[in-house]
Amino acid sequence: MQVPAPFEYERATSVDQAIGLLERLGGSARLVAGGHSLLPMMKLRLADFEYLIDINDLHGELGYIRLSDGEVRIGAMTRHRELLESDVLAEVFPIFRDAEKVIADPIVRNRGTLGGSLCQADPSEDLSAVCTTLDASCVIRGPGGAERVVTMEEFHVGPYETAVGDSEILTEIRIPRKLERAGSAYAKVERRAGDWAVVSAGAAVWLDRGRIVDARVGLAAVGPNTTGIPEISAALRGHEPSEELFQVAGAIAARSCDPVTDTRGSADYKRHLADELTRRTLRKAVERARS
Amino acid sequence: MQVTMTVNGTEYTREIEGRMLLVHFLRDVLGLTGTHWGCDTSNCGVCVVWLDGEPVKSCTVLAAMAGGHEVRTVEGLANGAELDPIQEGFRQCHGLQCGFCTPGMLMTCRALLDKNPDPTEGEIREAISGQICRCTGYSSIVRSVRWTAVHEAEARNAKEEVAQA
Numbered sequence: 029m030q031v032p033a034p035f036e037y038e039r040a041t042s043v044d045q046a047i048g049l050l051e052r053l054g055g056s057a058r059l060v061a062g063g064h065s066l067l068p069m070m071k072l073r074l075a076d077f078e079y080l081i082d083i084n085d086l087h088g089e090l091g092y093i094r095l096s097d098g099e100v101r102i103g104a105m106t107r108h109r110e111l112l113e114s115d116v117l118a119e120v121f122p123i124f125r126d127a128e129k130v131i132a133d134p135i136v137r138n139r140g141t142l143g144g145s146l147c148q149a150d151p152s153e154d155l156s157a158v159c160t161t162l163d164a165s166c167v168i169r170g171p172g173g174a175e176r177v178v179t180m181e182e183f184h185v186g187p188y189e190t191a192v193g194d195s196e197i198l199t200e201i202r203i204p205r206k207l208e209r210a211g212s213a214y215a216k217v218e219r220r221a222g223d224w225a226v227v228s229a230g231a232a233v234w235l236d237r238g239r240i241v242d243a244r245v246g247l248a249a250v251g252p253n254t255t256g257i258p259e260i261s262a263a264l265r266g267h268e269p270s271e272e273l274f275q276v277a278g279a280i281a282a283r284s285c286d287p288v289t290d291t292r293g294s295a296d297y298k299r300h301l302a303d304e305l306t307r308r309t310l311r312k313a314v315e316r317a318r319s
Numbered sequence: 320m321q322v323t324m325t326v327n328g329t330e331y332t333r334e335i336e337g338r339m340l341l342v343h344f345l346r347d348v349l350g351l352t353g354t355h356w357g358c359d360t361s362n363c364g365v366c367v368v369w370l371d372g373e374p375v376k377s378c379t380v381l382a383a384m385a386g387g388h389e390v391r392t393v394e395g396l397a398n399g400a401e402l403d404p405i406q407e408g409f410r411q412c413h414g415l416q417c418g419f420c421t422p423g424m425l426m427t428c429r430a431l432l433d434k435n436p437d438p439t440e441g442e443i444r445e446a447i448s449g450q451i452c453r454c455t456g457y458s459s460i461v462r463s464v465r466w467t468a469v470h471e472a473e474a475r476n477a478k479e480e481v482a483q484a
Binding site: 030060063 | 320337339343364373374375376379380445446448449
């Protein structure tokens with residue numbers, strides 16, 4: 029039987045009360061949302077805390093998807109199922125629905141949250157790649173209601189490590205919306221349904237009068253954290269979308285990533301996937317931007 | 320710590336360790352052994368129960384997290400001696416062989432039919448994609464769910480006809 033080592037269970041009643049608990053308990057405490065990454069790690073003794081603070085009751089406060097002209101704001105407690113089922117989100121950023129369809133399985137998606145996925149900071153985590161692709165920023169709240177906003181690059185400081193401090197909590201993800209015609213897509217190669225990615229890629233493009241105004245690609249499972257590749261954006265900007273252009277982007281993706289050989293595949297195979305999936309998602313994103 | 324939750328309509332209060340998982344609370348503390356305990360890693364889905372009406376993998380939910388909430392297990396499906404239609408479907412179409420995955424499959428498939436009374440084969444397979452039948456009896460499970468969908472639709476129509484008459 030696998031169970032976590034003993035800990036004290038606390039339940040948060042509000043974001044600020046949770047921060048108060050974290051302030052008091054320090055590094056010996058950890059927030060738990062869906063628990064589908066943290067509890068397995070605690071069972072395996074890869075993580076060990078004296079206190080777990082259950083924030084599931086904060087879903088009312090932190091479970092939302094709000095659209096405005098300039099951006100989309102998603103609460104950190106928004107569950108995978110809610111992201112998958114949101115028609116407004118799929119309309120603006122179809123990349124979310126693409127990704128959610130291949131994240132874990134429907135039962136796990138009933139529990140897991142956006143904030144929990146990002147805070148887990150697993151190098152193969154799909155929503156981190158989505159947020160990187162969309163140039164999202166993360167709102168982190170600390171004692172006294174102090175808020176700071178960091179980019180995805182700043183948020184992930186290493187595998188399983190984030191910018192969130194001991195007495196802080198990730199409350200919201202903000203994704204900028206641009207005026208131009210937008211399209212986005214996500215693709216993942218996995219060994220079996222619901223598995224971690226061998227490699228996955230997200231792409232987003234913004235078109236104006238047939239030309240690419242901006243484009244972004246994010247890759248998962250090919251480096252210490254999900255990676256955005258600025259060189260691809262630079263190569264695509266100002267051009268009309270074409271297969272040749274996607275090939276250039278794919279080649280940049282393949283040489284810019286840093287995969288390792290493991291049970292999921294060889295480094296060479298993963299580079300091949302980074303190339304192929306970059307092309308596929310760009311193609312799909314452009315198709316969607318045009319329709 | 321003390322936890323109070325409602326399981327299949329009955330409220331229980333018990334003293335537990337904070338680290339106790341919901342699956343062990345149901346099986347070892349309440350003696351409801353219908354819910355099975357399998358892989359421990361939220362992969363196999365034999366431990367699926369409902370938490371506030373939604374299927375969850377109870378090996379990856381703390382019992383404490385269910386405090387103040389409603390849990391429904393496979394024991395809560397039948398109404399006395401009368402099987403739930405999903406149980407009847409599994410019985411009619413041979414939806415189980417060894418039976419180990421069955422409690423989880425039943426809870427997931429019941430939830431699916433409550434949301435989507437007429438699921439396609441693809442939708443059924445998607446719904447159970449987080450669950451493993453090691454007898455590999457997926458085709459019979461899909462048939463069982465379809466049997467239930469058809470019979471529940473017939474029962475609904477019959478009711479409407481009676482109401483109209």
